[in-house]
Amino acid sequence: MTVANGTGLLQDAVRQGFGRLKDRVAIVTGSARGIGAATATAFAREGAQVVICDVMAEQGKEFAESLNDHYADGRPAAIFVPVDVTSANSVTNLVQQTLAAFGRLDILVNNAGITRDAQLRKMGEEEFDLVVDINLKGVYLCGQAAANQMLAQGHGGVILNAASIVGIDGNFGQTNYVATKSAVIGMTKVWARELGPKGIRVNAVAPGFIETPMTAKMPDHIYNKMVERTPLRRAGKPEDIANAYLWLASDEASFVNGEVIRVDGGIVIGT
Numbered sequence: 001m002t003v004a005n006g007t008g009l010l011q012d013a014v015r016q017g018f019g020r021l022k023d024r025v026a027i028v029t030g031s032a033r034g035i036g037a038a039t040a041t042a043f044a045r046e047g048a049q050v051v052i053c054d055v056m057a058e059q060g061k062e063f064a065e066s067l068n069d070h071y072a073d074g075r076p077a078a079i080f081v082p083v084d085v086t087s088a089n090s091v092t093n094l095v096q097q098t099l100a101a102f103g104r105l106d107i108l109v110n111n112a113g114i115t116r117d118a119q120l121r122k123m124g125e126e127e128f129d130l131v132v133d134i135n136l137k138g139v140y141l142c143g144q145a146a147a148n149q150m151l152a153q154g155h156g157g158v159i160l161n162a163a164s165i166v167g168i169d170g171n172f173g174q175t176n177y178v179a180t181k182s183a184v185i186g187m188t189k190v191w192a193r194e195l196g197p198k199g200i201r202v203n204a205v206a207p208g209f210i211e212t213p214m215t216a217k218m219p220d221h222i223y224n225k226m227v228e229r230t231p232l233r234r235a236g237k238p239e240d241i242a243n244a245y246l247w248l249a250s251d252e253a254s255f256v257n258g259e260v261i262r263v264d265g266g267i268v269i270g271t
């Protein structure tokens with residue numbers, strides 16, 4: 001017979017989570033990979049049922065299945081729903097599928113986002129529009145659909161938006177991306193005021209330089225420069241950002257609203 005001792009109980013809790021999101025249902029957009037996948041994993045580990053949704057259907061389905069293999073406890077831990085966050089119909093379907101599978105919606109993480117970098121003088125209109133469509137309009141559409149569902153349910157909720165430190169500080173070569181991330185910070189503050197009285201908290205996370213497929217295409221000399229400018233002397237991991245989302249989504253952050261939290265290793269971006 002194994003006698004449960006303190007250390008054993010702690011190890012189990014770390015492996016299985018502490019149930020910080022028990023009985024919550026969360027949508028994480030753009031969660032087939034990167035920060036979204038790490039966030040969905042942290043949420044499932046903490047007892048949430050998670051909707052993986054992305055334009056990358058194969059990868060998203062496989063990932064949702066792997067979450068079920070690890071975390072399902074008699075009820076599914078995750079489902080996959082294909083979504084294009086730029087389409088209102090697709091976002092409506094996402095919320096409908098969430099309700100059909102899990103019956104409610106408590107948390108939205110507006111994580112889907114892209115970059116199409118170029119200096120202003122060379123930035124094409126198409127690249128500008130595409131980044132605005134996904135990073136800004138997508139956040140508006142998903143935020144609106146989730147807020148309306150949470151308001152209809154009447155027991156509050158949490159909306160978390162993916163900003164970036166460049167949305168606060170600016171960055172060379174990112175006119176389109178920076179414009180969207182600054183706008184996401186603005187929308188976060190508006191929604192915190194509009195939805196706070198109904199018990200829906202809205203916050204943003206501003207990641208620094210994080211190692212994901214999005215930053216993998218970066219040339220070595222820029223990667224090294226980013227690490228040099230980070231006092232912790234490393235790039236962030238998707239889990240570093242997932243932990244911030246997890247805290248903000250949990251009741252531990254029940255008095256945090258309208259905030260933008262930098263998670264960036266102390267990076268100072270140059271000119």
Ligand SMILES: NC(=O)c1ccc[n+]([C@@H]2O[C@H](COP(=O)([O-])OP(=O)(O)OC[C@H]3O[C@@H](n4cnc5c(N)ncnc54)[C@H](O)[C@@H]3O)[C@@H](O)[C@H]2O)c1
Nearest residue numbers: 030034035055084085111112113162164207209210212214
């Ligand atoms: N990696 C970083 O250094 C960093 C820094 C600051 C902010 N961020 C932000 O964090 C978020 C996640 O970034 P990441 O590095 O994990 O990127 P990533 O490219 O690894 O993942 C983004 C996901 O969004 C999905 N996506 C793209 N367009 C979509 C659409 N129209 N509808 C639905 N899904 C779509 C992609 O398929 C992908 O799975 C983004 O909003 C990004 O701007 C990242």
